[in-house]
Amino acid sequence: MRVRTFELRLVAAGLTGLWFLAALYVVLGYRPGGPIDGLVGAAATLPMAIALAAVVWPPVTRGHRAFALIVWLGLAAGLLLVPSIGGVLNQLLGRGPQTLLPSLEAAYPWLLALLATSLFAGLGIARRLLGETALRRTRLARGALIGLGLAAGAGATFASAAIANDLALLDRPSLSSRFGPTDAGSEPPRCDQSLRAGTSAELDLRLSADVDGRPVGAVGLVGERAGTDVRWTADVASSVELGRYGVARVGTAAWTRAPRQDWLRAPASVADDELVDVQVLAIALADGVRATAENRGLEFVEGARGQHCRVAVDGPTFVAAFPQVHWLVSDDILHRWRGQLDYWVFGDGQLGRVTGSVNGPADPLGAPGIQGTIHVQLTATDRHAARSIVAPVS
Numbered sequence: 098m099r100v101r102t103f104e105l106r107l108v109a110a111g112l113t114g115l116w117f118l119a120a121l122y123v124v125l126g127y128r129p130g131g132p133i134d135g136l137v138g139a140a141a142t143l144p145m146a147i148a149l150a151a152v153v154w155p156p157v158t159r160g161h162r163a164f165a166l167i168v169w170l171g172l173a174a175g176l177l178l179v180p181s182i183g184g185v186l187n188q189l190l191g192r193g194p195q196t197l198l199p200s201l202e203a204a205y206p207w208l209l210a211l212l213a214t215s216l217f218a219g220l221g222i223a224r225r226l227l228g229e230t231a232l233r234r235t236r237l238a239r240g241a242l243i244g245l246g247l248a249a250g251a252g253a254t255f256a257s258a259a260i261a262n263d264l265a266l267l268d269r270p271s272l273s274s275r276f277g278p279t280d281a282g283s284e285p286p287r288c289d290q291s292l293r294a295g296t297s298a299e300l301d302l303r304l305s306a307d308v309d310g311r312p313v314g315a316v317g318l319v320g321e322r323a324g325t326d327v328r329w330t331a332d333v334a335s336s337v338e339l340g341r342y343g344v345a346r347v348g349t350a351a352w353t354r355a356p357r358q359d360w361l362r363a364p365a366s367v368a369d370d371e372l373v374d375v376q377v378l379a380i381a382l383a384d385g386v387r388a389t390a391e392n393r394g395l396e397f398v399e400g401a402r403g404q405h406c407r408v409a410v411d412g413p414t415f416v417a418a419f420p421q422v423h424w425l426v427s428d429d430i431l432h433r434w435r436g437q438l439d440y441w442v443f444g445d446g447q448l449g450r451v452t453g454s455v456n457g458p459a460d461p462l463g464a465p466g467i468q469g470t471i472h473v474q475l476t477a478t479d480r481h482a483a484r485s486i487v488a489p490v491s
Contacts, residue, residue, distance in 0.1 A: 101164055102157050105221075108171035109151035112214055115178040116145035122186055131262035140258045143251035144211050147218045156220030156240065163233075167220065174213035181206045212248045219244025274401035275299070275478040276450065277443030285442045288390035288406035292382060294375045295447045295480025297323040302373055303474045306335065306425045308459045308466035314425045318373070322477075323484040327372050330354065331421060336463040338424040344371045347488045360489040370420050374477035378448055381410055381418035381438055393439070398450060403441035410438050415455045419473055426471075429461035438473075451475040 124138035131137075151171075158164050220240035227236055286292065302318040313336065320329020328345040340356020346368035352360040353367060370376050386408055393405035412431025415438075416422045422431075436455030443449050452474045459469035 102155050105155035105157060105167065105171070106152050108168060108175075109148055109155060109217070109221075112148040112171060112174055112178070112217070113145055113152060115175060115182065116142075116148050116214070119178065119182050119185065120145050122182070126186075131265050133258055133262050133265070137255070137258045137262050140251075140255040143254060144214060147211075147247050147251060148214050151214075151218040151221050154218075154221035154225040156217060156224060158220075158233075160233075167217065170213055171217045174210045174217060177206050177210035177213065181210065208248075208252060211252055212244070215246075215248035215251070216241060216244035219247060274399045276398045276401035276403065276441075276476075277445050277447065277480070278402070279400045280444065283402060283444030285395070285402055285404040285444050286446050288392050288404060288442065289387050290442075291446060292378065292387065292442055293447055294378050295445075295449075295477060297321070297480060297482060297484040298374055298477035299479045299482075300329060300373045301476045301478075302331075302419070302421065304419065304421060304425065304471060306462050306469065306471045308462055308464040308469050311464070311466070313462050313464045313469075316421050316424055318421060320373070321484055321486065322372055322374070323486050325368075325372065325375075326486040327368055328486050328489070329371075329373065331424075333424045335425045337427045342424070343489075344368050345486070345489050346371075347486050350488065352489050354489070370417075374448055374451075374475065376420070377418045377451055377475060381414055382408065382440055382448065382451075396441070398441060398443075401443050401449070403443045403449065405439065405441055407437055407439045410436055410453070410455060412436075412455055412457060415471070415473075422471060426461040427463075431455065431457060431461060433457045434469075434471075445480070447477075447480055449477055449480065 120138070120141040123141040127137060128134055156167050158167060219242070220236070222243050223236045223240035224231075227239060298321065300318065300320045300322060302316070304316040304318075305312065306314040314334060316331055316333050316335075318329055318331035320327065326347050328343075328347075330341055330343040332341050333339060338356075341354065342356070343352075343354030343360065344367065345352045345354075345360065346365060349365050351363045351365045351368050353363045354360045387406070389408070391407040393407055396403050396405045410418075412434030415434070415436065416426075416430050434455045434457030436453060438451055438453035440448060441450040452472075454470055454472045456468055456470040459466040462469040
């Protein structure tokens with residue numbers, strides 16, 4: 098029993114450490130300027146206290162199967178927490194949405210981790226309250242009840258504080274935004290006026306293809322650019338290609354990466370049309386194209402004022418602006434396809450966001466059907482940040 102007690106305390110200590118790390122990020126990094134920022138941080142420490150209770154009163158059991166299930170319950174909570182902590186750290190560092198609860202999709206891993214942690218601790222508390230001689234079924238029922246109560250209490254307290262803080266910020270201008278200036282007096286240029294790419298950018302490009310509404314392929318690209326230096330990787334899943342690709346250029350040296358291969362040296366010109374936001378601006382949003390752009394009005398994008406504009410685009414232009422489309426349609430240039438691109442010009446006169454789609458005959462996508470569609474979403478953020486592109490190890 099002593100060995101099992103030690104092992105369960107070790108699992109509980111790991112959970113306590115992970116919840117402490119999550120709470121520390123919120124306490125130190127969540128400062129949108131709301132009236133109860135501190136209360137949100139305090140509420141974030143409640144799951145840590147629950148995990149700490151399991152260190153003091155571990156949920157020890159005598160049966161081998163029951164012991165294994167309890168250990169897996171604690172490990173499952175940890176496995177849910179690790180990527181969630183990384184996600185909230187990226188959000189806080191990226192100065193993204195002020196809210197810590199942007200959607201149910203973002204919140205449910207936290208809820209599952211909290212529930213698993215609470216059940217883990219609840220079983221130990223029930224054993225402490227009822228004693229070791231109590232019936233296993235009684236301890237299990239009491240522990241589950243305590244765990245559900247702890248999860249509901251901690252979750253409701255944190256959610257209430259975070260949502261109340263967000264509501265209090267609705268009428269306040271954002272102090273900063275990764276998309277651009279938040280100054281109310283900063284008027285974005287009109288759709289047909291001068292538009293340029295940032296000197297640097299954090300890049301995120303998403304392409305998805307479907308045939309008659311059925312998904313048939315996707316591309317997810319992330320990276321960064323500093324002038325003409327660039328480095329990104331893209332995960333591709335389609336009937337044409339599958340795996341991770343990459344492009345990097347630092348000065349006159351360039352590298353490419355293909356699935357199941359390391360980075361390999363390549364001519365510097367290989368990255369000329371792989372600068373992502375620069376490529377889109379040069380091909381699909383050139384001055385002549387934007388002369389007839391449709392003005393969709395001013396919008397706030399994560400606190401930054403942006404002029405929402407729209408232009409028509411044909412298939413060949415779309416493919417040239419987003420060369421990554423070739424991972425979805427091979428060498429087809431989509432000459433019979435048509436669509437539109439929405440773009441946002443921010444107060445600094447720079448391109449920060451592009452969304453849109455093109456559609457046409459489904460044949461290029463290699464799937465049976467009538468109409469094929471390719472959707473795109475591009476963000477170029479933190480465009481004034483100083484960056485140094487690091488060469489990959491080849």
